[in-house]
Amino acid sequence: xxxxxxxxxxxxVGAGVAGLAAAIEAFxxxxxxxxxxxxxxxxxxxxxxxSEGWLTESAAASFLLPAPATSSTLATIxxxxxxxxxxxxxxRRWLFVDDRLEPVPASPPELLRTRxxxxxxxxxxxxxxxxxxxxDGEESVSDFVARRLGxxxxxxxxxxxxxxxxxxxxxxxxxDAAFPVLKELxxxxxxxxxxxxxxRASRAAGVPRGRLHSFVDGMESLALEIxxxxxxxxxxxxxxxxxxxxxxxxxxxxxxWRVTCPDGVIETQRLLLACTPETVAELLDPLAPDAASAxxxxxxxxxxxxxxxxxxxxxxxxxxxxxxxxxxxxxxxLGATFDSHLYPRRAPEGMGLARVMLGGALRPALVAADDAAxxxxxxxxxxxxxxxxxxxxxxxxxxxxxxIPQYQLGHRARVSVVENELDxxxxxxxxxxxxxxxxxxxxIADGVARVRLLHERGETAMLHVSxxxxxxxxx
Ligand SMILES: Cc1cc2nc3c(=O)[nH]c(=O)nc-3n(C[C@H](O)[C@H](O)[C@H](O)COP(=O)(O)OP(=O)(O)OC[C@H]3O[C@@H](n4cnc5c(N)ncnc54)[C@H](O)[C@@H]3O)c2cc1C
Numbered sequence: 001x002x003x004x005x006x007x008x009x010x011x012x013v014g015a016g017v018a019g020l021a022a023a024i025e026a027f028x029x030x031x032x033x034x035x036x037x038x039x040x041x042x043x044x045x046x047x048x049x050x051s052e053g054w055l056t057e058s059a060a061a062s063f064l065l066p067a068p069a070t071s072s073t074l075a076t077i078x079x080x081x082x083x084x085x086x087x088x089x090x091x092r093r094w095l096f097v098d099d100r101l102e103p104v105p106a107s108p109p110e111l112l113r114t115r116x117x118x119x120x121x122x123x124x125x126x127x128x129x130x131x132x133x134x135x136d137g138e139e140s141v142s143d144f145v146a147r148r149l150g151x152x153x154x155x156x157x158x159x160x161x162x163x164x165x166x167x168x169x170x171x172x173x174x175x176d177a178a179f180p181v182l183k184e185l186x187x188x189x190x191x192x193x194x195x196x197x198x199x200r201a202s203r204a205a206g207v208p209r210g211r212l213h214s215f216v217d218g219m220e221s222l223a224l225e226i227x228x229x230x231x232x233x234x235x236x237x238x239x240x241x242x243x244x245x246x247x248x249x250x251x252x253x254x255x256x257w258r259v260t261c262p263d264g265v266i267e268t269q270r271l272l273l274a275c276t277p278e279t280v281a282e283l284l285d286p287l288a289p290d291a292a293s294a295x296x297x298x299x300x301x302x303x304x305x306x307x308x309x310x311x312x313x314x315x316x317x318x319x320x321x322x323x324x325x326x327x328x329x330x331x332x333x334l335g336a337t338f339d340s341h342l343y344p345r346r347a348p349e350g351m352g353l354a355r356v357m358l359g360g361a362l363r364p365a366l367v368a369a370d371d372a373a374x375x376x377x378x379x380x381x382x383x384x385x386x387x388x389x390x391x392x393x394x395x396x397x398x399x400x401x402x403x404i405p406q407y408q409l410g411h412r413a414r415v416s417v418v419e420n421e422l423d424x425x426x427x428x429x430x431x432x433x434x435x436x437x438x439x440x441x442x443x444i445a446d447g448v449a450r451v452r453l454l455h456e457r458g459e460t461a462m463l464h465v466s467x468x469x470x471x472x473x474x475x
Pocket of ligand 1: 438
């Protein structure tokens with residue numbers, strides 16, 4: 001049996017980082033409620049420190065600042081003192097290929113010096129302005145890089161980069177959907193030329209260089225800080241409140257929604273589904289079947305993270321962000337980050353912490369292996385990369401079994417189906433990592449933008465109603 005609860009102007013379903021950022025934005029347009037199915041906020045962002053001082057992360061471990069929506073969200077809540085910029089070590093990264101770690105070039109001069117590709121490939125990069133035009137339609141990341149920068153550059157870098165960012169397969173991840181900035185640079189004259197122009201313009205405008213950040217106690221702090229601000233602002237943020245149904249409210253059937261959760265029914269003018277894509281599909285099934293099946297068609301790649309505690313000297317020769325493994329290399333892991341080189345308090349004093357990633361689109365089955373097997377693979381492959389025997393002093397395994405949403409070819413069309421069908425219903429939208437950007441900054445920007453859009457469309461609809469009434473009066 002349900003009871004009615006007070007109406008709200010905006011109701012956000014899901015208290016992951018997208019939903020939380022959306023709730024801050026919605027606050028300026030009236031009262032807001034956030035309903036979260038689990039007992040905590042943060043969604044996949046989860047950080048934990050054990051009694052010895054080892055810090056684990058279950059999903060994002062870093063985000064880049066400045067980033068417009070995130071920087072403005074942090075300014076609104078008052079930048080938490082625990083925000084931590086990554087050390088300069090973050091600039092050094094390696095690629096594990098041919099059984100050795102090679103530095104990844106981070107600038108055009110470093111690209112000219114690198115041993116990772118041949119002089120012919122370097123010449124190909126210089127010839128980028130003469131690259132052929134794209135055929136109509138979407139293009140995979142590897143096809144795009146091969147067309148713009150040459151086949152060898154694509155074979156060397158495309159897959160490791162895609163593995164490192166989305167755990168996907170560079171041959172079927174859509175560059176248009178997953179890396180729209182590359183298409184923008186292409187349209188602006190080329191990745192190299194337009195990229196350098198952008199860097200110079202940012203410098204001239206005094207925009208600080210992008211730098212990775214996290215929090216002293218890990219990325220979950222971002223969610224906790226936003227949630228704290230929302231609660232103190234009077235926003236109703238309920239955990240253990242799974243939404244089980246949504247339906248249009250009233251006779252007009254457009255623009256107002258009735259939302260059912262265990263505590264009762266809430267009516268709202270703007271409904272933002274910032275929950276998991278699985279929940280979105282279930283909630284939309286009875287109302288928007290095309291949107292529900294387009295949502296179900298977004299594939300996900302499971303991923304496991306094995307955190308390995310080490311004596312500090314093990315990582316001493318590799319002070320940097322970490323490495324990605326080339327798919328042709330002899331290891332099964334996707335790569336590893338050296339967290340204790342990046343942020344304070346990742347490991348007990350005098351110890352080192354590496355986080356090893358396994359699975360993804362190329363080896364999804366690995367994620368089902370038991371903890372001991374995953375640790376064995378992680379330790380063996382970390383040892384191969386570092387060129388020494390690894391004896392872990394501590395370890396922790398976490399799995400993202402549902403995995404990271406994959407923006408494969410056709411993703412943008414799937415998202416359009418969802419957007420268009422929801423637009424015809426009015427007053428409802430989706431936000432989060434399944435749709436228009438997979439990282440933390442993209443989720444925050446998406447939550448903010450979709451709430452704004454819901455508000456603007458609601459205002460336009462009200463104007464049409466008033467204009468209609470005005471016409472009747474004149475008659
Ligand atoms: C291994 C890994 C590494 C990553 N590394 C990085 C990185 O370094 N940098 C970066 O920027 N990004 C990274 N990401 C991505 C980043 O973590 C995600 O983009 C982001 O956290 C997703 O947030 P979200 O709010 O969209 O979704 P979620 O966190 O999934 O939140 C959705 C919320 O909806 C809730 N929910 C579900 N059903 C219901 C219901 N019926 N009613 C109410 N609530 C419901 C869920 O419980 C959940 O809290 C990584 C991800 C993974 C998995």
